[in-house]
Amino acid sequence: MQENKIVKVQNLSCIFDKGTENETIAINDFSYEFDMKKFHFEGEVVEPASKVLVDGTVYSKEKEIVVKLHVKTELKLCCSRCLDTFIYPIDFEIEERFTNVDESLDDDVIFVKGDELDITDFVEREIISTLPIKKLCSNECKGLCHKCGKNLNIDSCTCDNEDIDVRLAGLKALLENKEV
Numbered sequence: 001m002q003e004n005k006i007v008k009v010q011n012l013s014c015i016f017d018k019g020t021e022n023e024t025i026a027i028n029d030f031s032y033e034f035d036m037k038k039f040h041f042e043g044e045v046v047e048p049a050s051k052v053l054v055d056g057t058v059y060s061k062e063k064e065i066v067v068k069l070h071v072k073t074e075l076k077l078c079c080s081r082c083l084d085t086f087i088y089p090i091d092f093e094i095e096e097r098f099t100n101v102d103e104s105l106d107d108d109v110i111f112v113k114g115d116e117l118d119i120t121d122f123v124e125r126e127i128i129s130t131l132p133i134k135k136l137c138s139n140e141c142k143g144l145c146h147k148c149g150k151n152l153n154i155d156s157c158t159c160d161n162e163d164i165d166v167r168l169a170g171l172k173a174l175l176e177n178k179e180v
């Protein structure tokens with residue numbers, strides 16, 4: 001198994017102060033890929049479908065470092081409606097500010113313990129935070145037949161699904177009774 005490449009921004013304290021409050025200085029550019037491990041999300045195990053590609057730039061700004069990233073990957077998700085596995089593409093850009101200076105009062109800045117920032121760890125958490133609660137293989141997903149269990153995206157069935165909504169069925173019965 002290939003070892004995961006871990007990209008860390010080291011010696012944060014040396015990077016700070018290269019830029020000033022008004023002047024942001026680019027310190028370095030990086031581009032790498034890594035294998036994300038399986039993880040749990042909303043009670044399911046999510047498997048990656050491809051490597052995570054990361055392009056980024058690190059900037060110095062007074063007591064902060066600013067990291068701009070472009071992240072691309074694909075995950076295998078299970079559709080909440082038809083239960084089929086589908087590939088969910090992820091492609092986002094993010095800019096985040098970090099500091100390890102304790103007295104930072106700015107809530108928008110992420111505090112880093114020590115003198116090292118693990119970009120891979122940050123990227124993984126950001127990927128997970130972009131996942132939707134309701135995972136649909138497509139907005140038009142027809143789901144499964146409630147009676148025979150067939151995946152209606154692939155096949156149609158002959159079940160009478162007219163009365164599928166119990167509440168509506170109840171209302172219908174009520175209205176019919178009133179008419180009598």
Ligand SMILES: [Zn+2]
Nearest residue numbers: 079082137141
């Ligand atoms: Zn589906």
Ligand SMILES: [Zn+2]
Nearest residue numbers: 145148157159
């Ligand atoms: Zn059916």
